[in-house]
Amino acid sequence: MKQHLFAKTALTAALLAxxxxxxxxxxxxxxxxxxxxxYRITILHTNDNHGRFWxxxxxxxxxxxxxxxxxxxxxxxKAEGGTTLLLSGGDINTGVPESDLQDAEPDFKGMNMxxxxxxxxxxxxxxxxxxVLRKQQQWAKFPMLSANIYDKNTGKRLFQPYQIFExxxxxxxxxxxxxxDTAKIGNPEYIGEIEFxxxxxxxxxxxxxxxxxxxPDVIIAATHMGHYEDxxxxxNAPGDVAxxxxxxxxxxxxxxxxxxxxxxCMEGQNKNNSDFKPGDKCMPDQQNGTWIVQAxxxxxxxxxxxxxxxxxxxxxxxxxxxxxNLKKKIKLADGSQQRVFIQNEIQQNPEVLSFLTPYQEKGxxxxxxxxAESNGKLEGDRNVVRFQQTNLGxxxxxxxxxxxxxxxxxxxxxxxxxxxxxxxxxxxDVLIVQPFGNIVTYIDMxxxxxxxxxxxxxxxxxxxxxxxxxxxxxxxxxxGKVTNVKIAGKPLMMNKTYRFTVPSFNAAGGDGYPKVNNxxxxxxxxxxxxxxxxxxxxxxxxxxVNRFAPKGEITYK
Numbered sequence: 001m002k003q004h005l006f007a008k009t010a011l012t013a014a015l016l017a018x019x020x021x022x023x024x025x026x027x028x029x030x031x032x033x034x035x036x037x038x039y040r041i042t043i044l045h046t047n048d049n050h051g052r053f054w055x056x057x058x059x060x061x062x063x064x065x066x067x068x069x070x071x072x073x074x075x076x077x078k079a080e081g082g083t084t085l086l087l088s089g090g091d092i093n094t095g096v097p098e099s100d101l102q103d104a105e106p107d108f109k110g111m112n113m114x115x116x117x118x119x120x121x122x123x124x125x126x127x128x129x130x131x132v133l134r135k136q137q138q139w140a141k142f143p144m145l146s147a148n149i150y151d152k153n154t155g156k157r158l159f160q161p162y163q164i165f166e167x168x169x170x171x172x173x174x175x176x177x178x179x180x181d182t183a184k185i186g187n188p189e190y191i192g193e194i195e196f197x198x199x200x201x202x203x204x205x206x207x208x209x210x211x212x213x214x215x216p217d218v219i220i221a222a223t224h225m226g227h228y229e230d231x232x233x234x235x236n237a238p239g240d241v242a243x244x245x246x247x248x249x250x251x252x253x254x255x256x257x258x259x260x261x262x263x264x265c266m267e268g269q270n271k272n273n274s275d276f277k278p279g280d281k282c283m284p285d286q287q288n289g290t291w292i293v294q295a296x297x298x299x300x301x302x303x304x305x306x307x308x309x310x311x312x313x314x315x316x317x318x319x320x321x322x323x324x325n326l327k328k329k330i331k332l333a334d335g336s337q338q339r340v341f342i343q344n345e346i347q348q349n350p351e352v353l354s355f356l357t358p359y360q361e362k363g364x365x366x367x368x369x370x371x372a373e374s375n376g377k378l379e380g381d382r383n384v385v386r387f388q389q390t391n392l393g394x395x396x397x398x399x400x401x402x403x404x405x406x407x408x409x410x411x412x413x414x415x416x417x418x419x420x421x422x423x424x425x426x427x428x429d430v431l432i433v434q435p436f437g438n439i440v441t442y443i444d445m446x447x448x449x450x451x452x453x454x455x456x457x458x459x460x461x462x463x464x465x466x467x468x469x470x471x472x473x474x475x476x477x478x479x480g481k482v483t484n485v486k487i488a489g490k491p492l493m494m495n496k497t498y499r500f501t502v503p504s505f506n507a508a509g510g511d512g513y514p515k516v517n518n519x520x521x522x523x524x525x526x527x528x529x530x531x532x533x534x535x536x537x538x539x540x541x542x543x544x545v546n547r548f549a550p551k552g553e554i555t556y557k
Contacts, residue, residue: 031217031312032169039168039309040082043220044070047089047258048297050124050528051099053106054360055348058339061299061324063110063356064348069302069324070114071349077306083167086115087174089258089294090122090224092136095437095528097427098363103132106359108139113352118163118174121146122224122258123182124526126191145176145222148202150195158194161206164214170309173216175206177223179259181237185525199225200238200246207251218253218314226260227285227294230270234520235444240292241285250289253314254305257294261524263301263321264294278323279342284316291316299324367428371534372541378420378548380433385413385469387462389550392416392433393469396529398548399536400501401472403527404442407487408472409501410457412511414465415529422545427534434530439504444521447494454482456514458554466511473500474553497521503529 033039046066055062074084088111093104111119121144125133137144147161162175177199183191203221210216226239233239238246240257257264265282267273276282284305285292295303301321308315325346327339378392379385385393393416397409418432445453459480460466476484485492492498502513504524509515516522537543 030215031171032166033217033309034169035311037310039170040077040080041167041170041172041218041307041309041314042073042077042082042084043254043256043293043303043305043307044073044084044086045089045256045293045303045305046295046299046301047224047256048091048122048261048526049088049107049299050091050095050297050526051093051104051107052096052298053099053110053356054096055325058327060326062348063107063114063299064350064353065325065346066299066302067114067349067352068346069322073302073304074115082306085165085167085172085174086117087220087222087256088116088119089222089256090120090178091124091258091526092119092122094124094127094526094531095298097367097431097531097534098360100531101363101366101427102359103128104136105139106356108136110352110356112139112141113355116140116142117165118143118145118176118222120144120176120222120224120256120258121149121159121178123179123186126182126186126194129190130194143176145174146178147175147206148177148180148197148199150197152193152195161202162210164216170218171214171216172218172220173210173214175203175210175219175221177203177221177225177243179225179237179239181523185523198238199223200243203243203252204247207247217312218309219251220254220256221252222256224258227257227262227264227292228260229272234522236523240294241287244287244290244292247288247290252290255290255292256303257292259526260294261297261526262294263296264292265321278321278326278328282319282321284319293319295321300326367431368426370424371427371430372425372537372543374420374422374425374541374543374545376422376545378543378545380416380419385416386464386467389469389554390416391545391548391550392419394471394550395536395543395548396434396533397469397471397501399533400440400503400529402536403440403532404499404501404525406442406472406499406501408470408498410506411469411471412465412503412506412513413467413469414511415503415505416469425537425541425543430530430534430537434533436505436529438529440501440525440527440529440532441504441507441517442499442501442523442525443507443516443519444497444499445519447492447496447498450498450500451482451485451492451494453514453516454485455480456512458482460512464511466513470554471548476555476557478557 146159165172180196183196228239231241240255265273265276295301306317379390380392397411401409474486506513507517
């Protein structure tokens with residue numbers, strides 16, 4: 001609900017010109033909308049695509065169905081005299097092998113077909129060398145925006161900071177912002193010469209210049225910073241709530257976000273609706289006069305914000321998170337379960353489906369290509385990995401530990417679904433071992449907190465998926481109590497801070513593990529476990545299975 005001083009001044013000038021019979025000023029910076037007329041603007045948005053250009057095995061989401069939904073909304077809005085803008089909160093890269101193996105070409109070119117107008121650069125846009133990102137920029141027919149990414153050597157911005165759109169005579173500025181946490185969770189090999197500055201300060205500077213020179217009627221930030229309830233971000237970099245509160249009240253109309261990968265739906269002031277389910281009504285967050293939206297992840301939803309603009313003021317009329325062919329399980333009379341659509345099925349757009357199909361087929365073919373080799377079996381058989389420490393369980397944990405630069409790693413044995421036989425290893429082998437798409441997360445905790453955590457996790461019973469595999473740590477477990485804990489060969493110190501990794505499933509309390517995703521030291525890296533394991537195998541090939549064999553680090557008495 002913003003009304004800029006320049007908009008008021010321009011409106012007054014226009015009215016005076018009409019009353020006096022003079023021509024309206026032709027200055028390009030003056031508004032071109034008519035006084036007292038109500039305009040309709042619809043902002044559509046998605047975020048954190050992570051390679052999901054294709055529908056999943058249950059027929060959910062996918063870009064072809066999303067195209068059909070977007071076209072339907074656009075036609076509806078146009079018929080009512082309005083216009084639309086489609087934005088992405090970033091992280092197009094990383095997560096699905098069919099996309100990863102092709103540098104997300106199907107995703108970016110698919111976005112062209114879906115009609116994206118702009119996107120914020122996410123941290124996972126930097127998972128590859130900068131040359132890959134520059135290639136992706138060439139594929140994309142829309143701007144990739146970020147105002148706070150600089151070249152360390154030249155001190156100049158590496159990307160376009162904002163884009164101006166003019167619809168119905170209304171000038172809309174979209175500013176891109178990227179989490180500064182990219183510097184700590186990204187690959188140093190690729191981002192060593194890049195500086196990720198404070199997005200809040202950069203946003204304020206850019207907006208000041210826009211106000212002085214472009215004089216937009218509406219200002220939107222497309223961000224990849226994360227939504228943290230009431231600004232409680234733990235050790236994450238400041239997110240969208242902090243950004244909105246940092247700005248002068250009402251200057252920023254809207255934040256289209258990403259990174260924390262959640263549906264931003266509020267049940268009250270500064271209180272997330274933790275019970276939100278697909279198809280439920282959704283009220284976005286509002287902070288300091290700024291609406292904040294986020295559409296979960298993977299194209300599961302299309303966010304739709306309908307606004308009315310009149311006399312320089314933008315007012316939200318309605319908001320919805322529209323499920324894209326999401327399903328739920330129902331129980332049938334015979335006791336079996338069946339997945340059914342939550343809302344009416346959205347048909348896949350034939351043109352987009354035809355375009356993406358060769359990419360999907362090519363990606364499937366590449367899954368059988370050798371990525372590494374080993375000199376023996378990596379043990380992941382259910383009747384072994386759930387009873388004792390194994391070389392594969394420890395290798396997976398080691399891959400997570402290395403990616404997160406952690407001190408040790410915890411891996412639930414239920415997340416190890418098969419063994420990898422000696423000889424050649426393919427990406428398909430990796431996906432059979434880790435099919436769930438869990439995310440590598442890490443937590444910074446004091447030694448005392450870690451001991452409490454281990455007394456729950458390390459005492460999980462054998463013959464269960466909760467039984468934990470460990471790497472980088474040693475301990476003795478006696479009658480349900482953990483003692484003699486050592487990290488990197490040194491005794492655990494109660495007041496020292498350590499970092500450990502755990503799959504996102506367990507971080508959320510899965511398998512009865514302590515819930516730590518609300519801990520101040522928790523970080524979701526966004527890296528999919530199978531992708532991390534693949535890269536680790538590639539980098540360490542040929543794999544010596546004996547290197548990861550347990551050597552009595554975890555002793556049960």
